[in-house]
Amino acid sequence: MKKTSVSASAPKQNPAPARSAWETVQLARDPGRPGFRDYAAKMCDEFIELHGDRLVADDPAICGGFARIGKQRFMLIGHRKGVTTEERIACRFGMANPDGYRKALRLMKLAEKWGLPVVSLVDTSGAYPGLDAEARGQGEAIGRNLLEMAGLRTPVLVVITGEGGSGGALGIAVGDRVLMLENAVYSVISPEGCASILWRDGSKAPEAAEALKLTARDLARLGVIDAIVPEPAGGAHKDPASAVALVREAVAEHLGELLSGPSGDRLVEERFRKFSAMGRFDPKKAVPL
Amino acid sequence: MGWFTKKTEAPALEPLPDIWHVCPKCQAHVFKKAWESALKVCPKCGHHDRIGARERIALLVDSGSFREFGTEITPSDPLGFSDAKGPYAAKAAATVAKLGQSEAVVVGSGNVDGTRIVLAVMDFRFLGGSLSTGTGEKIAMAIQHAIDFRRAFVMVSASGGARMHEGILSLMQMAKTCAALNRHREAGLPYISILTDPTTGGVSASYALVGDVNIAEPGALIGFAGRRVIETTIKQKLPDDFQTAEYLLEHGFVDAIVPRARLKETLAAILAYRRR
Numbered sequence: 274m275k276k277t278s279v280s281a282s283a284p285k286q287n288p289a290p291a292r293s294a295w296e297t298v299q300l301a302r303d304p305g306r307p308g309f310r311d312y313a314a315k316m317c318d319e320f321i322e323l324h325g326d327r328l329v330a331d332d333p334a335i336c337g338g339f340a341r342i343g344k345q346r347f348m349l350i351g352h353r354k355g356v357t358t359e360e361r362i363a364c365r366f367g368m369a370n371p372d373g374y375r376k377a378l379r380l381m382k383l384a385e386k387w388g389l390p391v392v393s394l395v396d397t398s399g400a401y402p403g404l405d406a407e408a409r410g411q412g413e414a415i416g417r418n419l420l421e422m423a424g425l426r427t428p429v430l431v432v433i434t435g436e437g438g439s440g441g442a443l444g445i446a447v448g449d450r451v452l453m454l455e456n457a458v459y460s461v462i463s464p465e466g467c468a469s470i471l472w473r474d475g476s477k478a479p480e481a482a483e484a485l486k487l488t489a490r491d492l493a494r495l496g497v498i499d500a501i502v503p504e505p506a507g508g509a510h511k512d513p514a515s516a517v518a519l520v521r522e523a524v525a526e527h528l529g530e531l532l533s534g535p536s537g538d539r540l541v542e543e544r545f546r547k548f549s550a551m552g553r554f555d556p557k558k559a560v561p562l
Numbered sequence: 563m564g565w566f567t568k569k570t571e572a573p574a575l576e577p578l579p580d581i582w583h584v585c586p587k588c589q590a591h592v593f594k595k596a597w598e599s600a601l602k603v604c605p606k607c608g609h610h611d612r613i614g615a616r617e618r619i620a621l622l623v624d625s626g627s628f629r630e631f632g633t634e635i636t637p638s639d640p641l642g643f644s645d646a647k648g649p650y651a652a653k654a655a656a657t658v659a660k661l662g663q664s665e666a667v668v669v670g671s672g673n674v675d676g677t678r679i680v681l682a683v684m685d686f687r688f689l690g691g692s693l694s695t696g697t698g699e700k701i702a703m704a705i706q707h708a709i710d711f712r713r714a715f716v717m718v719s720a721s722g723g724a725r726m727h728e729g730i731l732s733l734m735q736m737a738k739t740c741a742a743l744n745r746h747r748e749a750g751l752p753y754i755s756i757l758t759d760p761t762t763g764g765v766s767a768s769y770a771l772v773g774d775v776n777i778a779e780p781g782a783l784i785g786f787a788g789r790r791v792i793e794t795t796i797k798q799k800l801p802d803d804f805q806t807a808e809y810l811l812e813h814g815f816v817d818a819i820v821p822r823a824r825l826k827e828t829l830a831a832i833l834a835y836r837r838r
Contacts, residue, residue: 400767400786400787401795402786402787402788402791402792402795403787403792403795403796404792404796404798404800404804406786406787407785407786407787407792407804407805408813409813410771410813410814410815411767411785411786411787412766412767412770412771412784412785412786413766413771413772413815415767415768415786416736416740416766416767416768416769416770416771416772417771417772419736419737419740419741419767419768420740420743420744420747420772421744423737423740423741423743423744424744424747424748439724439733439764440724440733440736440763440764440767440768440786443733443734443736443737444767447737447740447741459730460729460730460733461724461725461726461728461729461730461732461733461764462724462726467726470726471645471646471647471726471727472645472646473646474646477646481645484641484643484644484645484729485641485726485729485730486641486729486730487729487730491730492730495640495729495730495731497730497731497734541744544741545741545742545744545745548734548737548738548741549702549738549741549742551695551731551734551735551737551738552638552640552694552695552698552699552728552731552732552734552735552738553695553699554634554635554638554695554696554699555638556634558638558639558640559636559637559638560636560637560638560639560651560654560655561651561655562636562655562658562659
């Protein structure tokens with residue numbers, strides 16, 4: 274993968290103060306961070322929202338629609354946590370139902386048909402753990418997205434903007450390029466969940482956060498993300514307008530690169546190679562038996 | 563002394579530990595040999611007990627036809643993970659030694675009534691059948707083998723989900739295995755997913771429920787989120803059959819529930835419908 278100016282490995286101009294993983298988790302969850310509506314309204318010059326999964330519902334926890342930055346048109350999808358209390362409850366605090374994942378897939382398929390790239394903004398603590406979610410196939414909906422996104426014949430750019438919570442995040446995060454905001458986190462399980470299972474003590478979440486290696490720097494080192502998007506000093510919540518502008522710049526740049534890269538079968542082949550390389554077995558790094 | 567010699571102590575009637583199996587569901591005492599010849603299914607209530615990957619392979623493929631590969635893949639510790647109980651590397655090495663198995667999945671090719679297939683069978687005893695980098699790599703390798711030789715792929719899931727100790731890289735195995743499955747699908751090859759107890763978390767949210775045909779064992783726990791997490795989130799009691807194979811059948815997510823004794827013949831009958 275070609276490195277770009279906002280590169281994961283390049284040193285930044287203003288190195289952020291060293292934070293613990295747990296402090297980063299708090300920043301990633303800060304309700305003052307820009308959310309889907311901010312990106313739709315302020316990162317994009319146009320956003321035409323499209324609703325519904327055409328099956329049972331319109332899940333407000335995942336939104337999407339036609340969007341444009343400058344002359345570049347694309348399909349924008351993303352988790353939405355909501356801002357007001359009413360919105361937050363309606364969005365189940367950003368935890369999507371199967372209907373949300375199916376709406377996202379419908380819009381991605383539409384993008385493929387119309388020849389539009391996809392930009393996916395990830396910000397969720399996880400897929401919703403609910404009765405209806407299970408009855409309507411939460412696992413199937415996410416698994417289906419993983420399968421279909423792997424074969425999508427249009428470029429997919431993913432930006433982890435806040436919380437990348439496990440399968441609920443990955444369900445819209447199989448991308449040709451995955452960016453991550455400086456203070457975002459992305460993990461297989463929440464630190465609290467991990468602590469309660471492996472430490473048998475939820476209060477050990479700070480230790481679990483450290484052990485899980487869930488910060489943008491960790492993920493860049495592990496080869497899971499391609500670039501880190503810088504945030505304003507102190508975090509995106511301190512200056513949401515500048516944070517959105519920085520994401521806009523990164524999205525425009527990476528979209529441009531993706532669109533001048535491979536397409537069709539070749540694109541799908543490269544995406545396959547990208548994910549196949551993650552966690553590839555290396556006998557030199559295996560646990561000694 | 564009369565004819566009866568009075569004994570001061572009652573004769574030892576302690577059951578020999580290896581004779582009886584107590585069904586965890588109905589508490590019936592079943593002769594262990596009878597229970598094992600019933601493939602670890604309770605003859606009284608039909609409860610399907612968990613079985614290991616080797617036992618599963620023995621009951622699915624023709625005797626002597628299984629050729630295992632991928633045994634060189636063993637656990638890795640990409641994060642240098644340690645929890646309250648110590649380093650993950652030690653735990654993983656101990657599990658390999660204890661089970662004599664290299665990872666939480668066994669992969670290879672074998673015949674089902676003479677039809678060559680590639681299969682991947684998860685083993686719940688290996689760290690809860692968790693999906694790790696090694697597990698994901700072995701499954702992806704099996705799918706690639708199926709593509710190379712144009713075989714049907716049969717996946718038998720038994721897993722609590724992604725392995726936390728390998729962090730984000732475990733999560734990425736969900737994408738990796740599905741990307742391999744997409745290639746297999748684009749090659750027009752059949753994929754049959756067999757869901758056994760339990761199939762939950764990240765495994766339910768990747769390859770387990772996207773088979774061309776999904777088959778579940780009776781009573782198997784299948785679901786994405788844990789029951790307790792759901793109960794505390796929605797603060798209501800869940801139905802008794804919630805997240806069982808039967809519940810998934812009723813809601814349209816599995817094609818059939820097949821008892822263990824009829825699994826192989828069902829698989830063979832379905833594979834016979836492949837025309838390309």
